Amino acid sequence: MIETKTILICAGLGLFLMMVPVIYRIIKGPTAIDRIVAVNVIGTKTAVLLIIIGALFDNVSMFVDFAIAYAALNFLGSLAASRYFNRTRPAYGHESTGGKN
């Protein structure tokens, strides 16, 4: 009989190992919005990973609040970034049009 914590450790480790190739897209990504999308994916998965860590420590009731805050902040961050890139168009470089568009 496999213990529950072994399953949780395997799930968390698998989740972390699958987050590693997304970091490649953050470093390499040709446009700035590619990087934001990859950061958004990793942020969503970090909220999941926080719950798994809480279940490992037998303290989910504390970690679930962290996860709620992390998910909400992640959404706000991507929202602000999308509004910003809608105005300044620095997708292919760092130059901006000075808010003309």
Add this chain to the structure above:
Amino acid sequence: MGLLIDIISVLLISSGLVFFLGASIGVVRFPDFYTRMHAAGKGDTLSTILIMSGMAIQVISDFEGISFLVAIKILAIAVLIMLTSPTSTHLLMKAGYDDGIVPVSNNKKAKINDIGGPFLEESVSDKSEAKKKVKK
């Protein structure tokens, strides 16, 4: 009962991991900004919901008073992500489209125009103008 709960939660968590594997491979391997958005938006949302449901079932198996509240909070995170992840995907896609990011296509006339925005309509109108010139 405990074994049944374990089996259900392991099934949910492992299927969520499979979907996240698809999402991460898609984010790395797809050739284009829009296709990467497609992989990230769908796979990420579904895998998050599945893993959260599995963890909620795992937590609720204690049958205590507080664990029901924690399970409801976990499901609330799942609902929050189910609402917010497609919204942010839509907004980032719109920002990229207004930036003038060109999708991968066989149409070699598609290019970034100066204003940003509807580059596809421009190439289509170019084609129709070329046809008119040929007719004349």
